[in-house]
Amino acid sequence: MNLPPLRLVFLLLLFFLDQPCPICVVGTDTPDPLVSSMAVLVSSPDVSPSSPIYATMAAFSPGSLLLSPSLLPVLFNFVLGIEEGSQRHEMDSHKKMLIALIVACSTLCAIFLSLLSMWIYQRKCSYKPHKKNAQSSDAEKGLALAPFLGKFNSIRMVGKKGSASLVDYKTLEKATNNFMDDNILGEGGFGCVYKARLDDNLLVAVKKLDCASQDAVREFENEVDLLSKMLHPNIISLLGCSTHGNTGFIVYELMQNGSLETQLHGPSHGSALTWHMRMKVALDSARGLEYLHEHCKPPVIHRDLKSSNILLDANFNAKLSDFGLAVADGAQKNSIKLSGTLGYVAPEYLLDGKLTDKSDVYAFGVVLLELLLGRRPVEKLAPAQCQSIVTWAMPQLIDRTKLPNIVDPVIKNKLDLKHLYQVAAVAVLCVQPEPSYRPLITDVVHSLVPLVPVELGGTLRTTQPALSIDPALPPPCH
Known part of the structure; x- marks a missing residue:
């Protein structure tokens, strides 16, 4: 029963004064439930005559004593106090509940706002570099190259050794006249090489x-990474790199005389390369390989040495280029996919996949034969038949009577026969089928140094004119 406290006290008062309840409906015999419950309470056996409750009730009972009129104001004030106290207690409870609710809501809001602020801050931090790299993927200084394109992920960029400078794509586009065909210097497996003039002339x-392919991406990253760590006069200098969409760009120093392949097998057919100049090219190339094998830590195997990857500057200084397929000697070479150029690939690598520094020595031997004979590494004999320079030349290289007859006609009558035999012996050793029979590249360098004039980087002092070769005369005895 949910009666207000004031009504409850009022009904009790009327009960003890034996007065009719004004709240009860007149003319009905239905007893008030409250009165009935009170009667039960009075008649309850739990209330003994000696209990304090019984004494109090007896004092107010009409059968024993009438209520004094002077007690009415006191009783009335007592009733009002109970009502006001009840209301005040109820209001205090509501206030406390409201305050607790407000505090809880404020705390939750504060936590939510803190989390939201942290999320926005992290989002900004992660988005800012990405946006900056996307907008300035061609910036020139001070930015890491790796983040601005997901597929190019292993290139570093700082302006010092061990790094590559990032060149603005628009600069390259302007320098090559929008990559016009007239500026093409050469063509490779994944693209072309263009001549470019930068703003500083x-x-x-x-x-x-x-x-577009993963192989091309790997070669691009590999070449930039390796060349950025190398510094040698016989290794091509890396000036910078860039990317644009699915295209990568590598900027090198310009080699004015192009590749050795172009010089030997192009329109001039080697006319610009004298015997001494050819020996200089061979020595420079060997020194470049020696740097890769002996001085790089870990050693590097070029894996694609050939005449088209030996470039010549204005003074015919030779430099090794195209390091896309190069591997560090400590890498898992057995798991590397077979790559290279037909005619230069060592037989053990071609047949068994065994890759060592002696594979580069074999390729160098083929280049040395090109310099001596003026022939391509592989030549067609018929539409479906080819012959390698090694197979064709080997029987004649070891025969001194036949060797002068197969030398490149451009230099045939302008060389020292003794030097010819020495160079032929080096070439024969380099192209041996068994890798263990091939010399180290350092030994090759030592063999070639005495054959190159001092002014060209060797130790040969040319005080006498070179001997001419007359095929009709027998070779001199040594």
Whole structure:
């Protein structure tokens, strides 16, 4: 029963004064439930005559004593106090509940706002570099190259050794006249090399690589990473790199005389390369390989040495280029996919996949034969038949009577026969089928140094004119 406290006290008062309840409906015999319950309470056996409750009730009972009129105001004030206290207690409870609710809501709001602020801050931090790299993927200084394109993920960029400078794509586009065909210097497996003139009037070479495939991406990253760590006069200098969409760009120093392949097998057919100049090219190339094998830590195997990857500057200084397939000697070489150029690939690598520094020595031997004989590494004999320079030349290289007859006609009558035999012996050793029979590249360098004039980087002092070769005369005895 949910009666207000004031009504409850009022009914009790009327009960003890034996007065009719004004709240009860007149003319009905239905007893008030409250009165009935009170009667039960009075008649309850739990209320003994000696109990305090019984004494109090007896004092107010009409059968024993009438209520004094002077007690009415006191009783009335007592009733009002109970009502006001009840209301005040109820209001205090509501206030406390409201305050607790407000505090809880405020705390939850504060936590939510804190989490939201943290999320926005982290989002900004992660988005800012990405946006900056996307907008300035061609910036020139001070930015890491790796983040601005997901697929190019292993390139570093700082302006010092061990790094590659990032060149603005728009600069390359302007320098190559929008990569016009007239500026093409050469063509490779994944793209072309263009001649470019930068704003400071510096002439450079720009290799443009189509990086749509993972192999091309890997070669691009590998070459930039390796060349950025190398510094040697016989290794091509890396000036910078860039990317644009699915295309990678590598900027090198310009080599004015192009590749050795172009010089030997192009329109001039080697006319610009004298015997001494050819020996200089061979020595420079060997020194470049020696740097890779003996001085790089870990050693590097070029894996694609050939005449088209030996470039010549204005003074015919030779430099090794195209390091896309190069591998560090500590890598898992057995798991590397077979790559290279037909005619230069060592037989053990071609047949068994065994890759060592002696594989580069074999390729160098083939280049040395090109310099001596003026022939390509592989020549067609018929539409479906080819012959390698090694197979064709080997029987004649070891026969001194036949060797002068197969020398490149451009230099045939302008060389020292003794030097010819020495170079032929080095070439024969380099192209041996068994890798263990091939010399180290350091030994090759030592063999070639005495054959190159001092002014060209060797130790040979040319005080006498070179002997001419007359095929009709027998070779001199030594």
